[in-house]
Structure formats: structure tokens, C-alpha cells
Amino acid sequence: MAMDRKNSSIIVFGAGGRAGRAIVAQALRRGHRVVGVVRDPARYPGLADLGDDVTVVAGDLTDASSVESVISGVSGEVAAVVNAVTPFTAPPESFDDFDDDYYVHLVENLSRAVADRGCRVVEIGLFAMLKTSDVSRVYQDVVAFPEFLRPFAVARVRGLNAWGDQPDRVDWLVLSPPPGLASHTRSTGRYRLGDDVFDPKATVHLSYADLAVAVLDQIDTPTVHRCQAAVYGLEVGA
Template identity: 40%
Template sequence: MLSIIVFGAGGRAGRRIVAESLARGHRVTAVVREPARHPDLEGAVAGDVTDARQVAVLSEGHDAAVHAAARLDVPAAEFFPDAARALTAGLTQAGVPRLVAIGIGTTLEVAPGQAVHDAPDFPAEYRAFSLGHAAQIDVLRAAGEGLDWVLLVPPPTLLDDATDGTGAYRTNSDNQVLATGDTLFAYADLAIAVVDEVDQPKHHRAAIAVGPA
């Protein structure tokens, strides 16, 4: 049994990750900003993923951390790099060796050096959010060797939140968009990929595309 702390546990990905972790017999600390808004999330605790001190205090004694948090009321260019800085500092201070974070598919490349959000027809109103996500990667790459991290990046489409998925997924290691056809990747399968990277880490200090098998 491992001890896992999940930041952003109240979101669509976070809830699935908590459920998958518990189903495997792990101990889970579910962190949200306002526990009162999540009465169905057993044992939820309050925490700010952009506050390194809170991250350190909450994470102490855990084997791994998951970052599934997002905020729409804070500019993405601030939130995601700030969260990455707080996590790298706080987890290192707490002695937590592993971080599994979730990215966004529009940061993946359709060709070497060309991200989805760089396409001429990419909607301008979504580009800032994607660039904010991308900025966290530089922060993670600058983290010390004491923190082993991976950023799992699902396809640049909506994800399926209505089913329990297929129980399978695939990854690549070149930051390229995975071809998915008409298949929507399920949050449930993303959760499996996340907890697999906690249980038996396969990717290290890299952004990895993950999608339907």
C-alpha cells in the first residue's frame, strides 16, 4: 500500500484518480481548495497547490503526489507555473520522491517543434490557457534530481467522463499527438495511467502523451 496525495481531487480527473487509487488499496489524501463544496469526497482536506509551505506540510509522509488541479479564475500563465514551483519545492522539502501531473493535449506537437496551439486556426481564446500549461514544463525540467516527475498529456480533445473506459491506454515518449480517430479517451483510463505511474514508474522527468489503446 502506498500513500498518495492528490491535488485537485475534486475535479473530473482528480475524482477518478482518487477512486482508482483507493480501489488498489492505497491510502489517499484528497486535497481541494474548499472541502465544503465536496461533501461526497470522503476525507477531503483544504490546500493550495500554489503554496509551497502548504504542499510540504500536507505531503509529508506520502510516497507520491498527483497534480490534477486547475483554476479558471486565475490566469493560466500564473497558475500552472506557480503550482509547478510550489510542488517542486514543497515535495522536495517533504521528501516525496514522485510527482505525476496531468497536462493538456494542445501542448503536444503535431510536428517537431509545432504544438497544437501554434496552428494558425487555433482558437485565440484557448491559446493562453494552453501556453500556461506549457510553461509548467520548463519549471518541472528545472527541478532538482531529488524529484522524479512525469507529465501525462491526454489527447487535444474532450475526454469521456460518462463511462468507465476500457481499462487500457497507450503512451509515446516523443511529445507527439497520438492518433485516436473518433475514440474519446476516458478520464477513467487516464486515472489508470496516472496510478500506474505511481505504482510502477516507467517514465521519468518527461512529458508523455497518453491516449486510447
């Protein structure tokens, strides 16, 4: 059955960030209603200007009651919830005080809130979470990934594992973009979806706009479920 876009909503947590804003814009472009969730709407006055079908609300993905309040407060069907939240805008000098279970808590909060609603959850992942073999991941490669960032990558993997522990009725997907994800990269409207193993030959950078296309494709016409999948850039004409 085709999705009735005008009578269902997409909720985007972290709507004020680069990925979140691109996802909101792409969803509106496709005719969806969108609820953009940020901690402080006053800090993102431009979000509401993206279109008539976007509503900006306050919410905190680290707070279970806040997550429940946001999702239950949306009238009509919720087609999907997107997690584009990041705990900081740039890597801190040290991760000594970073909670290893930060992403585990986000997963649990989202899972409880959507479990009985039948809506899909799409999370923006991290390339370091991708596998390089059956027993290792990108973040464990000291050449490919800076050692001081490992605690953050470990927290992301713990969150990924937490998704795998959720009930079968929770339909989730973690989309992990490549290291070449950049705001200055030109949008092509194209991308390549991979599995959970990092492809070192994938050298084409991916724009935030094209990442958003991949997210909305997996909301409108889902093809992969309950797993991590890589998203790579694709040259025009390739």
C-alpha cells in the same frame, strides 16, 4: 522493491474535479491510502464517502506554505503527489487577466515540497502542450486549437518547461490526455501511452477512469520519468 501500499499515501491535489475524483477512486481500488486535497472540503462532501482509506483536507496548490503543510502533515511515506488542479471549471470569456506563470508557481511549490522526500509527482497535462514537430506544438495550430485558448496553453507549456528546470532528484511526469477526454466515455480499463508528440491518428476517446488507470500505473510501476507523455484511448480487443 514492491510498494507497501497500506503504509504509504498518495496525495491528490484537485481531488474534487473529474480527473481528481477518478484518480482517488482508482487509488483506493488498488489498496492505497489517499489524501484528497481541495480548497474547501465542505463543497465536496461525497469525497470522504469513496472509501475508508481516503482523508479529505483543505489545501491550496497556489500557496507554497499550504502545499508544504499538506505534504508534511501526512504520516508515513508519501508514494506520490498528483496535480489534477485546474484554475476554472470552464474556459472564461477572456484570458486577459490570467497569470502566464500560474502553472510555473504550482511546479515550484510542488518541487520544493517533495524535493527531499523521494516521492513522485504526476501532473495532468493538456493535449495542446504536445508537440507536432521539433519546433511547434498543438496549440500553435489554428485549425486544431482555438486561438482564444492559446494564453492558457502557453501557461501550461511554461509550467512544463519549469518542470524541466527542477533538480534531478525531483521525479516528475506530465500525462497529457487527448482532446477526446470526456466524462461520458465508457471505461475500458485500457489506454495507450505515447511520447510527447501528438498522434493525430489517435481518435478513440479516453474516459476519466482510464486516465486514472494510467496515472496509477505510473505511480505503482513507473516507466517514464521527467518528461511529458500522451495518454490515448484504446479500443477493447485492440
